[in-house]
Amino acid sequence: MTRGKGIAIGLVAATAIGLLIAWAVYAFERKTVDIPLPPKGEAVYNPLYALKIALVNDRQRVHSRPYLFDDKHPLQAGDTVLMLADPARLSRRESDALRAHVARGGHLVVQPPVALLDDDADVPLLEGFGVGKHAFIDDVCMQMTAKRDVPEGADPMEALQGIFERGLLCDDRFALYEDAEPTIEWGDKEGYAFARFRHGAGTIDVVATLDPARNAGLRRDYNAALVRQLLQPNWGRGTFHLVYASQMPPLWRLMAEYAWQALLALALAVAAWLWMRMQRFGPRLPAPPEARRSLLEHVQATGDHLYRYGRAHLLHAALRAHVLAKLRRKDAVAAALEGDVQAEVLAKRTGLPAADIADALRSPRPFDAKDFRYRIARLIALGRHT
Structure with a gap:
């Protein structure tokens, strides 16, 4: 039974393959197709x-x-x-x-x-x-x-x-x-x-x-x-x-006949670009450089470092020197004075209390954050009113 079953399956498979080949031969037609290729050479x-x-x-x-x-x-x-x-x-x-x-x-x-x-x-x-x-x-x-050539036996209408x-x-x-x-x-x-x-x-x-x-x-x-x-x-x-x-023809002739519009527009564009990029006439001294974020961050970090390690008096001294330098440009006599006399003169000039001015000009107490902030605030106010 096993051998007969295998022979039957083989005959069925061979029959199916034969039918498939016959259908392919009957259904498909071999044709020559011309495919145009792009030119070369x-x-x-x-x-x-x-x-x-x-x-x-x-x-x-x-x-x-x-x-x-x-x-x-x-x-x-x-x-x-x-x-x-x-x-x-x-x-x-x-x-x-x-x-x-x-x-x-x-x-x-x-x-x-x-x-x-x-x-x-x-x-x-x-x-x-x-x-x-x-x-x-x-x-x-x-x-x-x-x-047009008409084959023999063609339709009479086609022949006409x-x-x-x-x-x-x-x-x-x-x-x-x-x-x-x-x-x-x-x-x-x-x-x-x-x-x-x-x-x-x-x-x-x-x-x-x-x-x-x-x-x-x-x-x-x-x-x-x-x-x-x-x-x-x-x-x-x-x-x-x-x-x-x-x-x-020569290039200059072609440009003179056909390209003068484009050349004129290009010349105007170049002239506008040169006018935009040329250096303007201004003051003799160059403008001061604008503040940069990296520089400000560096200055702030330096101040934080000095303050953290107990050198706040250096920051106060720098700000006091800046205020006195500004005062010296405007009132050299008041800047040359010292002590309470200077505080009284500056109080009359700025309208600030003389005691606050005297406290601002004295160095802050070491490791006293509140006193440091107080004197720095007074110096800033003095600098604004100078």
Whole structure:
């Protein structure tokens, strides 16, 4: 019975495990999940890193850098320069060098000047093309039409929706003046999103925003198609120079244009702090130091020690010397007298009884606490009325 019971329990357990495995195989499905990881390496600081990798995969020569000109990679005829920086930040020398490169057959892709600049601001790079300042538009997208592949045997209604619209460049536009003569332009009533100009043997593309070429924007297929069209003129001819941070203007220029408000406020704060901390003009003699608690406690402890060990006469003598010194400053004659004569003079001066004054000026009896307190009290009263 014991052996049969064990076999039965084993069969039940094996059956339960088999059912559990069958349920797991039936209920669970293995799937591949892509988890986006944070960027690392060059992708952290280069916003055009994805475009660089895409061009390399298309077998194009590409060089990405944070500055405009590089002696190791000079601009050649047929090269394309895509620059994220504001063209208004370039100097006259840099702008002339880029225009000369375009005239030799190069291709340049830039954004218009930002909206913070004045309408009359000088932008040497785009001078003579009639490009106005950058403008920000909220939620007004340019539309492009694309075809979506429909599998065979799909629903007829889905096949009719094979033509669909996608929104592009929803937040950026720029203006073109009446004298502008672009070879290609793309815009709506809010402004222009793209314009291509002929300059010498090359072309200059002005795009309302180059966000589609950044790492995040290039993930969308329609942004990738737009960027591919922007790079078409010199595709396969030269090197693509991706400039994600051009040379900054001098620090003094940035501070003069944008930081003068903060500098003015900081200067006022520093001046107020200096005025608060500077030494005031006052009396020639410094103010006497304020009484400190530790010093008072030390003096009190010293007096208690002298009184406890039978030296109360020293405390009385010190207070009497202080009162006589104060009297000497006010009445030197009365301070020079002694005995009952001095007591009579001081009684007339202060209005106190002569006997009390005489008792106050005499030393107390040893080990007589009541007499000590009496004479000290009379000395204090004499000092107040002196």
